Amino acid sequence: MKTDRGRIDAPGDDERGGEPVRGDRRVKDAPRNQEWLLALLPAFPLVLLVMRLWYASRQDTQTLLLLVQTISPLGMLSAVLLTTVWVLPALVLGGRLLGTLYWVSTGRSSWLVRAAERLPGWVVLLALVVGLCAWQLRFLPTLAMMALAVAGLTVRDRFPGHEELRATVCYALPVIVAVLSYALLWPAITAAFAARDVATAILLTLPPGLTVLLTGPVPEAPARVLTHGIAIAMSVLTPFLVGVVVMKAPILPMIALQFGDGGSREVIVGYLVASDDQMSTVLGREGTVRFIPNDRLQSKVLCPDPGDVPRTWVNLHGWYVEQSVLSWLVPAGQPGPADPRCQGRVVDDPTLG
Template sequence: MSDVFAKGGSVIPRRRRAQLNWLLTVLPAFPLVLLVLRLWYLSRQDLPTMLLLVQYISPLGMISALFITLIWTVPAVILVLRLLGGILLVSTPDDAGRSLLAVTALRMPDWVVLLAAMLAGFTWQLRLLPTLAMLVVAILGLTAAQRFRGERWLMRWITLGVPILVGAIVLIFVWPGLTEALRGGETSTALLLGVPPLLGPLLTGPVPPWSARLVTHWPAVGAALVAPLVIGVVFLRAPVLPDSAVEFGPEEGPLDVVRGQLISVDDTSTTVLRSGGQVTFLPNDQVRSKTLCPEPVRPPESAVEVRGWPLSDSALSWIAPTRRVTEVDPRCLGRPLKPR
């Protein structure tokens, strides 16, 4: 009992270990909850339909859809945690051991931050790359403030020179897109392009000790509360079944087309989940043809380009090969391929 009430005793490490144990318990369960909610949403809240989907949908396919849809969130979490924890470490170094945020940032290896920055550079949209540059230079400056306190000129160069130089280079690169966004009325795009390069030098140094926890813990808590909701909404819209069109009918009679998501094909029937949540079983002896239907092309989130690079695209979308659809299959429009 003396350890619990003694000032500076072991209560802080025990509390931190307890929080970490709870965090490690909840994190593996979160993807499972997302997968279950995705099936519940796909079945239109119908339990028999959800149980049918559980029986036939591959867990690997759902995990792949989860990974592809939410891959951009991994570097965002790592970089923001390192930034906020670094600000707390340089602002209140004597009290930083009491904060789980500061301890996480202190124990985070440099190679993890490097890999997160590289992954973000490939998966984030171009309009978010100025924010990435701001995060990287801020983390670099905070790391220098922790490790090279005695090197005055090196500190000034890393905490002021590098952020200003990188910010100027980024502004020069995105300036055509910034002006185009302002002319087109895309205020949010203009802010994403122009504001982060200016904030880099302001995030590399300490803040007043009395406000350190306010400017680090509350943003982290707010992000932790909002992130699961955003991730859930994004993943609930991600496809986990192939969108298909099945042409069926008697050999000499009229043909019909069923549009929906293909669940399974067994020895007797083809199972299709329609857009309204109805499950249709089509006898295989009446199925004449099947085809995969491409996803509808969504309009770009921004019409602005920077030196020929659309702001709504990422580097990965440019590098990875894509399948271009030039003609729409009539079956995907609900019409037979060869009407009788």
């Protein structure tokens, strides 16, 4: 007797009383008692937002209450979404890849296989497009490796009798993509080795060559440990990685205010919490809150985001490996001279800004 995937059931494995026997065959019944997952979906971003405000307030309760009262939840949510969008392609492609790999290797069902089956093709394609736009250049070979592996394993699973299609998608296509990748990335690869940037060199070199090894089954004995171990590690580490990124994400505009009266002048550099007709509320970088009357303000200026310090100067024809496709294609304005007020220095002309 054959199952829906064409596998032959073990002896004695049939339906008794209308209920499928749980043997080696895949059981597609929906998992039960999973309502707690629905509760975690909105709770996790909320916890991240509260922890971000707690971190910005330097663990001071009164400052935290002030930030909660004045900061727009939509602005905080936008900052969280922008900083965590890179996680979605990794989770979607990784889940689909590991679940399909386990099924192709063993023919058995598990929670990982069921999770992979519940990911529609258009979701996988959308995750690939998001990753292509949001991931840095040095991670794009890994993205291509995961996408080609998913395609090859899907062909093995759904078209087991089409030998020509399997040879094309599982072997020929990964080899062609690997050759093109090495030809295109060769200047960046040589620059990474010359700069002794081991991490970038590995990310640009290994994934294209490993792709052809991931389009087929693995030995059945270590398949469960390999696939489920990686999936559990991803599930455990992803919230911590997202939390670290969110903790450093800006949620308030950074400004510099020069104020004073008479011969006494001072400059405060911090984050603008609120501003009205009477005063401006500023959260200093050291975590203190100051209320500046507007009649004492002489000037204020919006300070540019310092951004992350580049860890490597390896680039591909001007496209640095720490830049995404969007940041490379979208023209960026030329930075002007640094305003001395953003460095905490007083300017003589109070009409500036």
